[in-house]
Amino acid sequence: MASIIDIKDECSLHVRNFSFTYKGATTPSLKKVTMPIAKHSVTALIGPSGCGKTTLLRSFNRMHDLYPGNKYEGEIEFEGRNILDPKEDLIHLRTKIGMIFQKPTAFPMSIFDNVAYGMRLQGIKNKTELEGRVEKALQDAAIWKEVKDRLKHDANGLSGGQQQRLCIARAIAVEPEVLLFDEPTSALDPISTQGIEKLVIELKERVSIIIVTHNMQQAARVSDYTGFMYLGDLIELGHTEELFVTPKEKLTQEYITGKFG
Amino acid sequence: MIDKIFLNMTRTSALLILFIVAWIFVVLFNHSIEAMQTFGFDFITKDEWAPNLEKFGAYAAIFGSVASTFLAMLLAIPVAIGVAIFLSEIAHDKIKGFFGVSVELLAAIPSVIYGMWGLFFFVPILRDIFGGMGIGLLAAGIVLAIMILPFMAAVTRDAMNTTPDILKESAYALGGTQWDVIKDIIIPYAKAGIIGSLILALGRAIGETMAVTFVMGNVHHTPKTILDPTTSIPVTLANEFTEADSSLYFSSLFGLALTLLVMSFVVIAIAKFYFLRKVRKGQ
Amino acid sequence: MTATQKRIIINRIALGFSTLSAIIALAFLFWILGVLVMKGVDSLSWSIFMFEGSPPGYAESGLKHALVGQLILVGLATLIGVPLGIMAGTYLSEYGKNSKLAHTIRDISDIMMSAPSIVIGAFVYAVVVMPMGHFSAWAGAIALAIIMIPIILRTTDDMLQLVPGTLREAAFALGAPKYKVIMDVVYRGAKAGILTGVLLGIARVGGETAPLLFTSFNDNFFTTDLNEAMPSLTVTMFNYAISPYDDWQQLGWAAAFILSMFILGLNIVGRLILLAGKRK
Ligand SMILES: Nc1ncnc2c1ncn2[C@@H]1O[C@H](COP(=O)(O)OP(=O)(O)O)[C@@H](O)[C@H]1O
Numbered sequence: 001m002a003s004i005i006d007i008k009d010e011c012s013l014h015v016r017n018f019s020f021t022y023k024g025a026t027t028p029s030l031k032k033v034t035m036p037i038a039k040h041s042v043t044a045l046i047g048p049s050g051c052g053k054t055t056l057l058r059s060f061n062r063m064h065d066l067y068p069g070n071k072y073e074g075e076i077e078f079e080g081r082n083i084l085d086p087k088e089d090l091i092h093l094r095t096k097i098g099m100i101f102q103k104p105t106a107f108p109m110s111i112f113d114n115v116a117y118g119m120r121l122q123g124i125k126n127k128t129e130l131e132g133r134v135e136k137a138l139q140d141a142a143i144w145k146e147v148k149d150r151l152k153h154d155a156n157g158l159s160g161g162q163q164q165r166l167c168i169a170r171a172i173a174v175e176p177e178v179l180l181f182d183e184p185t186s187a188l189d190p191i192s193t194q195g196i197e198k199l200v201i202e203l204k205e206r207v208s209i210i211i212v213t214h215n216m217q218q219a220a221r222v223s224d225y226t227g228f229m230y231l232g233d234l235i236e237l238g239h240t241e242e243l244f245v246t247p248k249e250k251l252t253q254e255y256i257t258g259k260f261g
Numbered sequence: 262m263i264d265k266i267f268l269n270m271t272r273t274s275a276l277l278i279l280f281i282v283a284w285i286f287v288v289l290f291n292h293s294i295e296a297m298q299t300f301g302f303d304f305i306t307k308d309e310w311a312p313n314l315e316k317f318g319a320y321a322a323i324f325g326s327v328a329s330t331f332l333a334m335l336l337a338i339p340v341a342i343g344v345a346i347f348l349s350e351i352a353h354d355k356i357k358g359f360f361g362v363s364v365e366l367l368a369a370i371p372s373v374i375y376g377m378w379g380l381f382f383f384v385p386i387l388r389d390i391f392g393g394m395g396i397g398l399l400a401a402g403i404v405l406a407i408m409i410l411p412f413m414a415a416v417t418r419d420a421m422n423t424t425p426d427i428l429k430e431s432a433y434a435l436g437g438t439q440w441d442v443i444k445d446i447i448i449p450y451a452k453a454g455i456i457g458s459l460i461l462a463l464g465r466a467i468g469e470t471m472a473v474t475f476v477m478g479n480v481h482h483t484p485k486t487i488l489d490p491t492t493s494i495p496v497t498l499a500n501e502f503t504e505a506d507s508s509l510y511f512s513s514l515f516g517l518a519l520t521l522l523v524m525s526f527v528v529i530a531i532a533k534f535y536f537l538r539k540v541r542k543g544q
Numbered sequence: 545m546t547a548t549q550k551r552i553i554i555n556r557i558a559l560g561f562s563t564l565s566a567i568i569a570l571a572f573l574f575w576i577l578g579v580l581v582m583k584g585v586d587s588l589s590w591s592i593f594m595f596e597g598s599p600p601g602y603a604e605s606g607l608k609h610a611l612v613g614q615l616i617l618v619g620l621a622t623l624i625g626v627p628l629g630i631m632a633g634t635y636l637s638e639y640g641k642n643s644k645l646a647h648t649i650r651d652i653s654d655i656m657m658s659a660p661s662i663v664i665g666a667f668v669y670a671v672v673v674m675p676m677g678h679f680s681a682w683a684g685a686i687a688l689a690i691i692m693i694p695i696i697l698r699t700t701d702d703m704l705q706l707v708p709g710t711l712r713e714a715a716f717a718l719g720a721p722k723y724k725v726i727m728d729v730v731y732r733g734a735k736a737g738i739l740t741g742v743l744l745g746i747a748r749v750g751g752e753t754a755p756l757l758f759t760s761f762n763d764n765f766f767t768t769d770l771n772e773a774m775p776s777l778t779v780t781m782f783n784y785a786i787s788p789y790d791d792w793q794q795l796g797w798a799a800a801f802i803l804s805m806f807i808l809g810l811n812i813v814g815r816l817i818l819l820a821g822k823r824k
């Protein structure tokens with residue numbers, strides 16, 4: 001059976017007996033996953049391609065609801081309620097739980113408008129407030145210096161690494177509690193990757209972070225907790241050093257020593 | 262040896278299309294010289310079209326073409342965009358499939374049938390509502406709008422569908438509603454493609470003959486209101502080409518054909534090269 | 545009201561309008577289809593296929609002349625347009641590729657696909673009808689072929705480009721000359737796509753009226769003489785519809801129905817072939 005550590009610190013999310021089935025699929029892609037997510041820390045999800053990492057991550061902000069016919073079972077607790085409840089206010093949920101995608105997704109608008117987008121959705125119109133918060137978000141995402149002279153320029157003119165940091169700025173500008181990263185560096189060069197990793201570590205002071213990565217070194221570098229998934233099961237969740245040095249499960253051991261993948 | 266023959270045959274066929282297009286322009290131009298020499302610019306600025314007096318001013322036909330197309334665009338664009346949004350963002354897969362296929366099949370219905378429907382079923386309604394004959398600019402604009410609607414909706418939907426899912430998801434992930442995503446992400450992203458598609462539809466509408474022949478009235482008058490009967494270039498050609506009895510009359514009709522060809526070439530070229538080319542590069 | 549509540553309401557309204565426009569559009573289009581089917585089925589009878597046109601008021605009148613004429617015109621146009629279109633498309637995909645010439649030809653054919661078809665009719669009138677001195681089936685078929693060529697050319701070009709380059713290389717590696725590679729490998733790989741293109745091309749010109757008005761003109765009687773004016777369903781429909789006679793109008797609707805079924809059928813078959821080809 002799975003070996004899931006009991007997290008003593010405060011948790012921001014609790015996944016309990018969570019199963020997920022895609023529309024038309026006969027077997028669930030996630031099977032009774034139970035997993036605590038510690039607050040203000042980085043939790044990495046690793047495992048071979050197709051094991052369900054992305055599926056789990058996209059359940060936290062109910063991204064799957066964009067495509068009708070998928071089925072959630074079980075519970076994900078956030079701020080004291082089950083966010084899988086059909087009555088959950090998804091707009092509110094998504095402002096509390098932000099997401100960064102595999103590829104940079106700069107919107108077809110200026111750099112400033114990109115970062116201001118989420119705040120404007122929330123009805124913030126005051127120009128000085130917007131300007132202040134955009135600057136702060138860009139600074140927190142470590143990209144302010146590079147873009148401060150061209151805020152009005154089209155965001156698509158930025159490099160891939162810059163765009164990804166812009167997306168992070170955009171996500172943190174609305175001050176979420178949780179940030180979800182789905183292989184955020186898979187489309188980036190090593191230098192940009194380093195920058196994003198550094199940023200992830202800095203950000204955990206303010207938000208809880210869940211990061212999917214296919215790169216075990218990356219998980220080891222940035223995370224406090226690591227979950228190893230395999231064929232829709234969470235096999236093991238532990239402190240990152242422990243999981244990589246003394247895994248409790250045989251499957252974990254085989255995976256981290258490269259016996260399969 | 263055979264290889265050479267094969268290459269030459271295929272190349273000749275390919276060059277043929279360029280040749281035909283050039284030939285069309287040359288032939289139409291040559292045949293319209295007489296009218297151009299006789300009337301000069303009056304040909305396109307005067308609206309007196311009196312075959313019995315050998316007077317041919319194409320202004321009414323040109324105006325009718327432009328006005329009916331403009332009216333059709335005005336009516337069709339909002340609906341087409343609405344349909345495209347419905348098809349790409351709102352409808353469930355099954356409805357989407359059904360709707361999408363019907364729209365595409367409807368785009369294949371011969372345009373003369375839209376004209377027949379317009380004459381027998383729609384014009385009487387207009388007559389009841391507005392009085393008069395029912396035939397005229399308004400009827401032509403509406404029938405034309407309905408005729409181009411399927412094509413317009415289909416190409417607009419295709420343009421919207423080029424927006425990457427991941428971009429839309431990013432906006433949803435910030436708490437956007439469907440409409441936020443449509444107006445802030447999809448439309449700006451697909452703008453060039455959408456505009457190009459709409460102009461392409463305009464290019465088709467301006468050259469459409471059969472849908473409007475029955476319902477426009479075929480009188481060479483510049484309409485004073487949208488209820489007045491008038492004519493357009495294709496309608497004039499369809500009705501008068503086989504009746505022309507003098508060389509100047511023929512030449513004037515060829516002049517109309519050339520005018521129409523140039524107008525639609527320019528419109529389609531703008532859609533293709535200015536807007537749709539950008540789309541290709543963007544992807 | 546918070547900003548978010550306002551957004552939610554605007555969202556509902558906007559999506560409501562969009563759905564409404566879809567319903568309006570569909571209502572109009574089904575109205576037209578409904579009229580076509582009701583009127584068409586009403587007017588259908590066996591005599592339509594047995595008799596040719598006759599003056600209004602005669603019982604024994606039908607569309608045989610127009611049906612046969614339509615088949616001859618479209619068939620002839622296909623015989624002219626399809627080989628030329630396929631060869632031209634072959635040149636673009638296999639020889640011209642990304643050359644300036646190839647791109648120019650592609651662009652010009654794209655424009656031609658949307659060019660007013662009545663202008664093609666005027667052109668053919670000038671270069672075929674005037675020298676011959678009279679209307680003819682040939683003139684009509686040539687006008688339709690000119691409309692067809694760019695369609696076939698573009699689909700052939702697109703479909704051949706979908707055939708993987710490795711397949712061609714494998715055939716070249718066996719020492720086959722280029723024409724053989726194209727005939728045996730490339731065409732075979734793109735068979736379904738080319739066929740679909742041909743069917744859609746036929747469907748497109750089959751519904752054309754404008755370019756026939758002053759090329760093949762019309763005739764109320766049965767003829768197979770390609771050097772004479774030839775009736776077609778579309779032009780017959782046009783003439784009958786604007787005639788003041790009830791029985792002619794009925795025949796017009798019958799013609800509209802038969803033609804639309806034929807064109808929809810071609811479209812559907814074309815799509816099915818493409819789907820079946822993709823599934824393989
Ligand atoms: N949209 C979808 N519809 C159906 N099945 C899907 C879909 N997306 C992913 N899957 C399936 O769910 C499983 C988990 O996929 P995913 O979460 O993307 O894996 P990972 O991110 O770990 O590579 C896979 O078996 C995959 O085939």
Ligand SMILES: [Mg+2]
Nearest residue numbers: 053054055212
């Ligand atoms: Mg994944």
